[in-house]
Ligand SMILES: Nc1ncnc2c1ncn2[C@@H]1O[C@H](COP(=O)(O)OP(=O)(O)OP(=O)(O)O)[C@@H](O)[C@H]1O
């Protein structure tokens with residue numbers, strides 16, 4: 001394991017970077033006080049890498065994930081997603097960017113209870129105006145990928161927690177996004193089910209997905225390549241858990 005300081009950490013060539021944060025601040029005005037939820041974060045995320053973000057309560061993890069997910073914009077600083085500066089996008093363009101490049105996985109699954117598994121999975125495709133036949137075909141193959149081929153007609157309440165999270169992962173994959181963002185994806189699951197969900201994420205990572213996950217569980221963070229720890233709105237440390245040759249070649253300054 002190698003310990004890096006966050007500010008000095010950089011991976012990959014510019015074209016390999018799916019995400020780049022430069023001096024990013026997120027400041028909330030609370031009465032007459034400013035709260036810096038993010039305080040000058042610099043970060044490069046290489047395409048195909050797998051990250052776990054942890055840190056104590058209030059350290060800025062959710063703020064960071066919301067920002068990476070284009071659900072929010074920086075107060076100050078630059079966020080480049082697939083090379084595009086999100087500061088110069090309209091709200092509509094921002095939701096297009098989200099639909100095109102990002103898949104979201106939540107602790108509470110956030111499935112629509114009235115819809116079947118199949119309908120939940122293909123929902124993002126309808127928002128994109130994709131032909132229903134094509135959407136349904138894609139939905140079926142993604143459901144098979146996450147082990148739900150036999151459950152397409154079920155509703156979320158008829159599924160176990162682990163199965164519900166698989167539906168949510170399938171839905172996140174429907175647009176074939178380059179980045180999967182997961183907020184405590186195993187937080188509502190027992191250990192064995194959580195491990196099987198993590199194995200699925202590892203498989204998706206092996207297939208080339210970039211994955212960024214917030215978790216407070218060290219056993220879950222251990223599945224990722226990079227463990228990023230937040231503290232007081234900034235990156236306290238980044239630990240490379242793989243340390244194989246591929247990662248050792250990155251332009252990294254060791255702390
Ligand atoms: N909408 C908001 N308005 C004002 N302050 C906020 C807002 N959202 C977050 N904050 C503040 O920003 C800081 C970072 O919050 P954030 O939710 O990102 O932390 P977190 O690391 O996700 O914590 P937790 O582990 O408890 O979820 C905290 O001090 C929080 O109080």
Ligand SMILES: [Mg+2]
Nearest residue numbers: 058061062063
């Ligand atoms: Mg949070």
